[in-house]
Amino acid sequence: MTTSGDAGPDVLPNAAAPRRTWLAFSPPSVDQAEIDEVADTLRSAWITTGPKTQRFEREFAAFVRAPGALALNSCTAALHTALATLGIGPSDEVITTPMTFAASVNVIEHVGARPVLVDVEPDTLNIDPAAITAAITPRTKAILPVHYAGHPADLDRIGELARAHGLAVVEDAAHAIPATYRGRFIGAGPNPVAFSFYATKNLTTAEGGMLTGEPAFLERARVLSLHGMTRDGWQRYHEGGSWFYEVVVPGFKYNMTDIQAAMGLCQLRKQEEFQRRRREVVARYTSAFADDEALEVPVTRPDVTHAWHLFVLRLRPQALRIGRDQFVAELTARNIGTSVHFIPVHLHPYYRNKYGYRPDDFPVAYENFRRMLSLPLHPGLSDGDVSDVIEAVLAVAGAHRR
Numbered sequence: 001m002t003t004s005g006d007a008g009p010d011v012l013p014n015a016a017a018p019r020r021t022w023l024a025f026s027p028p029s030v031d032q033a034e035i036d037e038v039a040d041t042l043r044s045a046w047i048t049t050g051p052k053t054q055r056f057e058r059e060f061a062a063f064v065r066a067p068g069a070l071a072l073n074s075c076t077a078a079l080h081t082a083l084a085t086l087g088i089g090p091s092d093e094v095i096t097t098p099m100t101f102a103a104s105v106n107v108i109e110h111v112g113a114r115p116v117l118v119d120v121e122p123d124t125l126n127i128d129p130a131a132i133t134a135a136i137t138p139r140t141k142a143i144l145p146v147h148y149a150g151h152p153a154d155l156d157r158i159g160e161l162a163r164a165h166g167l168a169v170v171e172d173a174a175h176a177i178p179a180t181y182r183g184r185f186i187g188a189g190p191n192p193v194a195f196s197f198y199a200t201k202n203l204t205t206a207e208g209g210m211l212t213g214e215p216a217f218l219e220r221a222r223v224l225s226l227h228g229m230t231r232d233g234w235q236r237y238h239e240g241g242s243w244f245y246e247v248v249v250p251g252f253k254y255n256m257t258d259i260q261a262a263m264g265l266c267q268l269r270k271q272e273e274f275q276r277r278r279r280e281v282v283a284r285y286t287s288a289f290a291d292d293e294a295l296e297v298p299v300t301r302p303d304v305t306h307a308w309h310l311f312v313l314r315l316r317p318q319a320l321r322i323g324r325d326q327f328v329a330e331l332t333a334r335n336i337g338t339s340v341h342f343i344p345v346h347l348h349p350y351y352r353n354k355y356g357y358r359p360d361d362f363p364v365a366y367e368n369f370r371r372m373l374s375l376p377l378h379p380g381l382s383d384g385d386v387s388d389v390i391e392a393v394l395a396v397a398g399a400h401r402r
């Protein structure tokens with residue numbers, strides 16, 4: 001658990017009136033540097049996939065120590081491209097978690113395979129390796145763990161299972177920039193790992209994503225991600241390029257633009273500072289809430305570095321007279337923006353109806369979903385904002401204690 005960095009008391013006795021202005025849950029942390037770099041691209045002769053995208057791929061790969069990187073227009077695109085490049089398709093099964101955004105599971109449907117959901121571990125809410133073991137069948141082709149909230153999944157146990165059964169591991173690292181597992185960066189391994197640069201993420205390009213992995217795998221993924229063409233636009237149109245290309249597979253249109261990469265290059269340089277601020281905020285939330293019997297703060301296992309994309313607070317129903325929805329409504333009334341990550345996949349009508357899931361099929365995911373909320377956590381939060389969140393949470397908990 002993070003413990004450092006608290007400067008003093010979080011709430012004064014008889015604390016001030018509730019906040020007057022809306023505190024957004026997760027606005028992007030963008031300043032003049034991104035504006036200048038994007039303008040530089042717009043003034044140049046090349047605005048789609050080109051030199052800045054290539055530079056962003058190299059610098060991102062160096063940042064997470066990846067063997068290679070392929071920049072795409074979303075994490076969803078990266079996950080879909082990875083599954084398709086692995087040749088996963090109809091009659092195959094991919095084991096994943098219900099405690100994720102639908103994108104992680106939709107991509108399995110996109111390649112025509114069957115998503116097999118298994119429950120999560122109660123502390124981290126990451127996929128439970130014991131449950132994976134029980135779900136492996138002769139049709140299983142891959143395991144798709146999600147590093148929930150930025151806390152790495154148990155990759156050693158997942159890797160052992162994959163090796164024992166000849167399965168691929170495709171990691172959803174939408175939340176995990178930068179995170180480490182047993183001293184190794186998420187994305188540093190040879191298997192495909194998908195990152196998100198969506199507007200709310202730790203590193204944003206407005207929309208965007210990155211697929212890391214072995215160079216030979218990424219070369220096939222690169223062709224698949226751009227219509228199945230043997231040459232991209234930059235290779236055809238820049239000086240010394242050649243007009244000729246061939247389509248070797250009916251691929252997708254998933255390339256990143258140099259406008260996005262321009263933002264990404266700036267955001268990459270700020271990651272250390274962003275992480276420092278995220279950790280300060282987490283430390284203040286943790287010390288303010290850890291001793292409150294109505295509140296459960298997130299845990300960090302000893303062998304990981306958490307990326308702190310989300311601060312997921314869990315309520316303890318036995319200590320409160322209200323549920324999560326009213327708790328959120330009362331924070332909203334106090335001008336504190338929150339969110340819920342996630343409505344478990346098996347509760348969504350498409351998955352519920354297609355596979356006949358019931359809420360209790362994944363009891364850990366379901367029970368935790370019902371008592372969780374995500375608090376504002378981003379580098380732009382001032383000390384006063386953090387105090388406002390703490391004061392509001394403690395006031396709502398205090399007013400409805402059993």
Ligand SMILES: Cc1ncc(COP(=O)(O)O)c(C=O)c1O
Nearest residue numbers: 074075076101103174196197198
């Ligand atoms: C766990 C997870 N996976 C995948 C995605 C999809 O990312 P993108 O919007 O970049 O496609 C998200 C986005 O919120 C996510 O939270």
